Every structure is written in structure tokens, then in C-alpha cells.
Amino acid sequence: MIRPRPAWVARLRSWAGSLKLRLALASGVIIALSVVVVSSLMLERGGRHTEQAILDSEAANAEHLATVLRQRIVLLQVALRAAAAPVDATILTDPAAQVRYMQQRQVLATLFANIALVSADGRVLAVRDGSGIRQDGLSVADRPYFRQTVQLGRPIVSEPMIGRLSREPVVVLTMPVASVGPTGGAVLLGTLRLSSHDLLADLAATGSDGRTVVQTVVADASGLILAHPDPAMVMRPVESVPGLQSTVAQWVRSGRPIEPLPDAVNEAGYVVAKAGVAGADWMVFRVVSSEALLGGFQLAVREALGYAAGVALLATGLLWWWLVRLLRPLDRLEERARALGPDGLPLEEGWPDAPGEVGELELALRDSLRAQARVEASNASLLDKLRSVMSTAPMGLAFTRARHFEVVSDEWCRLLGYPVGALVGEPARLIYASEADYEQVGPDVADAFAAGRPFVGDFEFLRRDGGRFIGELHGRPVNVSDAAAGTIWLLRDVTDEREAHRELAWTANHDALTGLVNRRHFEHELARLLAHMQPGMTAAALFIDLDRFKQVNDSAGHAAGDQVLREVAQALAASVRRDELVARLGGDEFAIVLGACDLAAAERIAHKVRLAVEQVIVRWGEHELSVGASVGVVEIPAGGVDVAGVLNGADLACYEAKQAGRNAVRTGSLPSLRLVTSRPG
Numbered sequence: 001m002i003r004p005r006p007a008w009v010a011r012l013r014s015w016a017g018s019l020k021l022r023l024a025l026a027s028g029v030i031i032a033l034s035v036v037v038v039s040s041l042m043l044e045r046g047g048r049h050t051e052q053a054i055l056d057s058e059a060a061n062a063e064h065l066a067t068v069l070r071q072r073i074v075l076l077q078v079a080l081r082a083a084a085a086p087v088d089a090t091i092l093t094d095p096a097a098q099v100r101y102m103q104q105r106q107v108l109a110t111l112f113a114n115i116a117l118v119s120a121d122g123r124v125l126a127v128r129d130g131s132g133i134r135q136d137g138l139s140v141a142d143r144p145y146f147r148q149t150v151q152l153g154r155p156i157v158s159e160p161m162i163g164r165l166s167r168e169p170v171v172v173l174t175m176p177v178a179s180v181g182p183t184g185g186a187v188l189l190g191t192l193r194l195s196s197h198d199l200l201a202d203l204a205a206t207g208s209d210g211r212t213v214v215q216t217v218v219a220d221a222s223g224l225i226l227a228h229p230d231p232a233m234v235m236r237p238v239e240s241v242p243g244l245q246s247t248v249a250q251w252v253r254s255g256r257p258i259e260p261l262p263d264a265v266n267e268a269g270y271v272v273a274k275a276g277v278a279g280a281d282w283m284v285f286r287v288v289s290s291e292a293l294l295g296g297f298q299l300a301v302r303e304a305l306g307y308a309a310g311v312a313l314l315a316t317g318l319l320w321w322w323l324v325r326l327l328r329p330l331d332r333l334e335e336r337a338r339a340l341g342p343d344g345l346p347l348e349e350g351w352p353d354a355p356g357e358v359g360e361l362e363l364a365l366r367d368s369l370r371a372q373a374r375v376e377a378s379n380a381s382l383l384d385k386l387r388s389v390m391s392t393a394p395m396g397l398a399f400t401r402a403r404h405f406e407v408v409s410d411e412w413c414r415l416l417g418y419p420v421g422a423l424v425g426e427p428a429r430l431i432y433a434s435e436a437d438y439e440q441v442g443p444d445v446a447d448a449f450a451a452g453r454p455f456v457g458d459f460e461f462l463r464r465d466g467g468r469f470i471g472e473l474h475g476r477p478v479n480v481s482d483a484a485a486g487t488i489w490l491l492r493d494v495t496d497e498r499e500a501h502r503e504l505a506w507t508a509n510h511d512a513l514t515g516l517v518n519r520r521h522f523e524h525e526l527a528r529l530l531a532h533m534q535p536g537m538t539a540a541a542l543f544i545d546l547d548r549f550k551q552v553n554d555s556a557g558h559a560a561g562d563q564v565l566r567e568v569a570q571a572l573a574a575s576v577r578r579d580e581l582v583a584r585l586g587g588d589e590f591a592i593v594l595g596a597c598d599l600a601a602a603e604r605i606a607h608k609v610r611l612a613v614e615q616v617i618v619r620w621g622e623h624e625l626s627v628g629a630s631v632g633v634v635e636i637p638a639g640g641v642d643v644a645g646v647l648n649g650a651d652l653a654c655y656e657a658k659q660a661g662r663n664a665v666r667t668g669s670l671p672s673l674r675l676v677t678s679r680p681g
């Protein structure tokens with residue numbers, strides 16, 4: 001069972017289908033899409049530019065640090081060179097002079113963790129560090145940087161190593177002294193402690209929350225850390241610094257180039273910038289977490305998207321409010337439209353005075369309603385006339401569609417014995433007395449309509465009470481080109497008319513006294529037989545003239561004669577088959593046509609006829625009346641014979657029977673028959 005929908009479902013469906021809601025939603029979606037797309041595009045472009053600017057800035061920072069570092073190395077080497085200038089053979093050979101020399105190197109001592117004067121064979125002549133000047137005879141002859149300086153005779157920056165004096169990670173800057181070589185001279189050493197800020201100050205920067213956000217790392221070409229905010233990281237591989245793995249791996253893959261050109265990348269959550277320190281074969285890496293650099297921007301993006309969504313929502317809300325206001329006249333028009341109909345407001349009342357398209361719609365609707373009202377009035381008038389016709393028409397009128405009654409007149413119902421209107425909706429089959437008739441009507445009607453004719457036919461119809469009548473049915477299509485448009489029918493009762501017509505036709509063809517066919521009809525039927533006889537076929541005609549009939553009239557009266565004639569007629573009809581043609585030609589003359597009969601058979605029948613007449617006895621008062629019959633027989637061949645010829649031939653044969661003494665049968669022979677038929681007239 002289907003349950004009716006609750007009212008709230010209908011309200012919800014109506015609300016969901018509301019034009020206002022759909023317009024507002026569509027506009028809201030468009031606004032939101034526009035805002036989101038435009039914001040996204042702007043933010044995406046802004047983001048790219050910002051990121052690129054940050055990368056450029058970081059690369060510049062790294063380059064700046066590399067420049068600072070290179071200048072510092074150059075500065076230190078300049079200082080070493082200046083300090084190396086006064087060293088001569090005297091100093092190199094005199095330990096006291098070496099001590100004095102070191103004492104005079106106060107400025108140089110502040111630049112390095114320690115400085116040392118080393119002879120060409122690697123023996124440390126004098127060392128100055130924070131604790132003073134010592135001459136303890138250490139040797140650096142095994143140090144690669146020393147050997148390289150002696151061999152090349154030029155300044156060197158060593159690889160990182162653990163210093164022999166400081167026991168800390170250090171790099172050593174060398175400066176040849178007094179043309180050092182395998183045979184003489186010396187090397188001035190300046191040691192920089194890597195765990196201090198000797199190389200670079202401010203290796204780390206912290207954010208507002210105190211966390212380190214920028215780390216500067218200096219590494220040599222082999223990838224060992226020279227400087228790191230965390231001293232514990234010094235001398236460790238540079239790829240162990242968080243955020244540097246990928247950049248260092250790529251740097252190693254490309255052959256550890258010490259490029260002076262800086263670059264920066266943003267990957268794996270870090271912005272990494274690097275720049276080479278020319279001359280020292282070092283690399284400066286700056287590592288900043290992406291969050292620290294770009295987090296602010298991304299937060300701004302999120303905020304911007306939030307604002308965009310808010311703006312879109314606000315715009316949608318405003319649009320909704322505006323649409324509700326704009327569409328208010330449409331609501332009023334809708335309410336007015338609901339009040340249409342027979343129980344609603346009068347046509348010209350209650351319309352909103354709306355401007356614009358709604359006003360145009362209202363005018364169009366009102367015009368259409370006025371036109372509809374005019375048509376309805378016209379239809380009502382037409383319907384009244386039609387009802388009047390249907391109730392007063394003297395013949396039955398009906399309109400059927402799909403073989404069912406849709407409209408029936410009062411007379412139609414009356415003819416069929418139904419109350420007025422009772423047949424509406426009933427099948428047409430109901431009124432036919434015969435199933436065969438009903439089945440035939442359909443095709444006949446279709447044929448007639450297809451030929452452009454109305455359908456006319458007589459049928460036996462069945463009244464509601466079982467009575468029957470003959471009705472003449474006329475049918476016309478409502479629309480010739482559209483069978484589905486239905487059919488208009490006219491029906492009248494023609495039972496009496498058809499009966500009268502039948503009686504008239506019978507009277508015209510029959511003898512009123514005896515009921516046999518008359519001469520006119522006999523000749524007509526004989527002519528039809530002659531016309532349709534096939535070659536080789538024979539028929540026969542009997543001409544019968546009563547004998548001494550006049551005496552009957554004379555003795556018993558004319559009425560008795562009539563009775564004799566009636567009984568003779570019955571005797572004649574009873575002597576032959578029912579389908580043979582038996583006629584009274586006039587007076588006491590009769591004729592019989594025997595179809596498909598040869599002469600011999602015809603003669604036998606003639607004798608039978610004669611005997612039958614002879615046996616007719618009419619008791620009329622004191623009279624006992626009887627007559628005889630003279631019978632002439634002719635055989636009728638196929639072709640070459642006409643009606644007059646046959647009658648004359650038979651009449652002649654009958655005459656011969658009379659001549660032979662009456663109450664006899666005579667046969668007309670073929671030649672004489674031909675002779676007779678060939679006679680003029």
C-alpha cells in the first residue's frame with residue numbers, strides 16, 4: 001500500500017524546488033568559485049614569487065657569508081704575511097730572538113688561537129697562545145699542510161684536524177718565511193679553533209620563540225664541518241646536519257664543486273642555500289626550516305582563504321536577501337495564480353502591480369486567461385446548443401471513440417430503451433443484436449471512410465429489454481485524417497419502413513388471389529434463367545389452362561371460382577420442388593418453369609400436374625366443384641430463345657392439348673417451337 005507523503009515532505013520539496021533558493025545557490029556557487037579561483041591563483045602566484053624571493057635572499061645571505069669568510073681568510077693571511085716579513089736567519093737561529101719575535105706579535109696573537117714559528121724541518125721554534133710563549137720542541141713535520149707549504153713555498157689553509165697544542169678541532173693557516181724550502185727558511189703558522197667563533201661569528205639565529213631557525217655551517221671540500229652553531233658537530237660529516245642530506249648528496253654527486261655562485265632550494269621541509277668560499281675550498285651552507293621562512297606566508301594564505309570563504313558566504317547571503325526582495329512580486333503572482341479557477345477571485349481582481357518581466361508575465365497571463373474565458377463562454381454556448389440538439393433531435397445521435405459511447409442523444413437512448421445518458425461509457429457492442437453484424441461493421445466503416453464516403457447500413461439492434469428493431473445507421477468520421485478522433489453516428493428505427501417496402505415489393509411480384517408470382521415477375525425470372533443457362537443445359541416450361549373453368553363461375557359464382565383458383569394454385573405448387581417457379585399468368589392460366597430439366601422429365605411432371613389439378617375438389621354449398629387442366633410442355637435449350645418464344649411455344653402446345661379434348665398433356669416439338677419463336681411479335 002502506498003502511504004501518502006507527510007505535509008512536511010511536500011513543503012520541503014516545494015522549498016527545495018524554489019527558484020529563489022536555486023538562484024541563490026547557483027550565484028553562491030559562482031561567487032564562491034570565483035573567489036576561490038581568483039584567490040587561489042593570486043595566492044599561488046604570490047606564493048611562488050615569495051618563495052623565489054626567499055630563496056634568492058637566502059642564496060644572497062650564503063654568498064655574503066662566503067664573501068665574509070673569504071675576506072677573513074685573506075685578512076688573516078695578510079696579517080701572517082706582514083708578521084713573516086721581519087723573520088730572518090738571525091731569528092731562526094737564535095731562540096732568544098724567537099721569543100722576542102713572538103712577544104712583538106701581540107696583534108697577530110689576538111687573531112689566532114695560537115701562532116707558531118716552525119723551522120723548515122718541521123720543528124716548532126716558538127709558540128704563542130693564550131698561556132704565553134713556549135719553546136717545547138714539538139714537531140709538525142708530518143702534517144700534510146706543513147709539507148705542502150714547504151714544497152710549494154706558498155700559503156696554505158689546512159684541512160680540519162685536531163691540533164697538537166689545543167687538542168681541539170682546528171685549521172691552520174701557513175705563511176712561508178724567509179724563502180722556506182727543504183734547505184732553509186721557516187713557516188709561520190696561525191691556528192684557528194673550529195669550536196669557537198674564530199672562523200665566523202653568528203653561526204645561528206633564533207626565532208621569537210627562542211628556537212634556532214637559521215644555522216650556518218661551513219664545510220671543507222671533503223665534507224667535514226669546519227663551523228657549526230653546535231661545537232660538537234665540528235669535524236663531523238656535513239650530511240649529518242638535519243636538512244642538509246639532500247643538498248649535500250647532490251653536491252657530492254656533482255663532484256663537490258666549490259662554486260662561488262650561490263644557489264638555494266626548498267626541499268624536505270628546509271630551505272638550504274650554499275655558496276663556495278674561493279681560495280679556501282670551503283662551502284658555506286645556510287639551513288632554515290621552511291616553516292620558519294614560509295610558515296607566515298602559508299598562514300596568511302590560510303587566513304586569506306578563510307576571508308575569501310567568509311566573503312563568498314556573505315555575498316551569497318546578501319544575494320539571497322536581494323533575490324527574496326526582487327522576487328517578491330513573483331510570489332504574489334504565484335499566489336494570485338493559485339486563486340484562479342471557478343471558486344477563486346474574479347478574473348480582473350487581485351493581481352500584483354509588478355514592474356519588469358513579472359509585470360509582463362502578469363499581463364500575458366491575464367490576456368491568456370481572458371482569451372480562455374472567451375473560449376469557455378463560446379464553448380458553453382456551443383455545448384448548450386449541442387445539448388439542445390442531443391435532447392431534441394428526432395433521430396439518435398451518438399459519438400463514439402475506441403468503440404465506446406462518449407456522447408449519446410436522448411433519442412438514441414430512447415430507441416435502445418435506455419435511460420437518458422445511461423449508454424455513455426458503454427461499449428458499442430451492447431446495442432447490436434448479432435455478433436456477426438458487430439464484427440462486420442468495423443471493416444465496412446473503415447472501407448467507407450477510406451473511400452471518402454459516409455457509412456450507411458441497416459442492422460438489427462437490441463433494446464435493453466431484449467426487443468429488437470431494424471435501424472438505419474449512418475456514420476461519419478469526426479476527422480478524416482485522424483481515426484482516433486472518433487465517429488459521429490445517426491440512428492433511426494426503420495422496422496416499419498422496411499416491412500412496408502417488403503410488402504410493396506411482394507405485391508408487385510405476386511398474384512394477390514393465389515399468392516403465386518404474377519406474369520410480370522414470371523417473365524422477369526424466366527428471362528434471368530434464359531440469360532444464365534450454360535451451353536448443353538436444358539430447362540422446361542409448362543403452360544396450364546384450366547378446362548371449363550367458366551362453368552364453375554357460372555354455376556357456383558365468382559367467389560367459388562376464386563376458391564378453385566386458390567386450391568389449384570396450391571396443388572400446382574405442391575406438384576413441383578419448392579424452388580421451381582410457379583406463376584399465375586392471368587384468369588385460369590398458370591405456368592411453371594422447371595430449371596435443369598429435360599423434356600422427358602418435364603412431360604412426367606406435366607402429367608403429375610394435370611393429375612393434381614384433376615384431383616382438386618372444392619365443396620361450395622351444394623356444389624362439388626372440380627376442373628381439368630390442359631398442359632403444354634416445351635423444352636428450353638440454352639441460347640437462341642427468348643421469353644415470348646417460350647411462352648408462345650408452351651401456349652401452342654397447350655392449345656393442342658385443348659384441341660385434343662382437354663385434360664391432356666401435349667409437347668411442343670423443337671421445330672415447331674423454333675417456328676413459333678421465329679414468328680414476329
Ligand SMILES: Nc1nc2c(ncn2[C@@H]2O[C@H](COP(=O)(O)OP(=O)(O)OP(=O)(O)O)[C@@H](O)[C@H]2O)c(=O)[nH]1
Pocket residue numbers: 513545546547548549550551553557558559560561562565586587588662
Ligand atoms: N372466378 C374467377 N373467374 C375468372 C377469373 N379470371 C378469369 N375468370 C373467368 O375464367 C373464365 C376463363 O375463360 P375460358 O378459359 O374461356 O373458359 P373455359 O371454361 O375454361 O373454357 P376452356 O378453356 O375452353 O375449357 C372466364 O369465364 C373468366 O371470366 C378470376 O379471377 N376469378
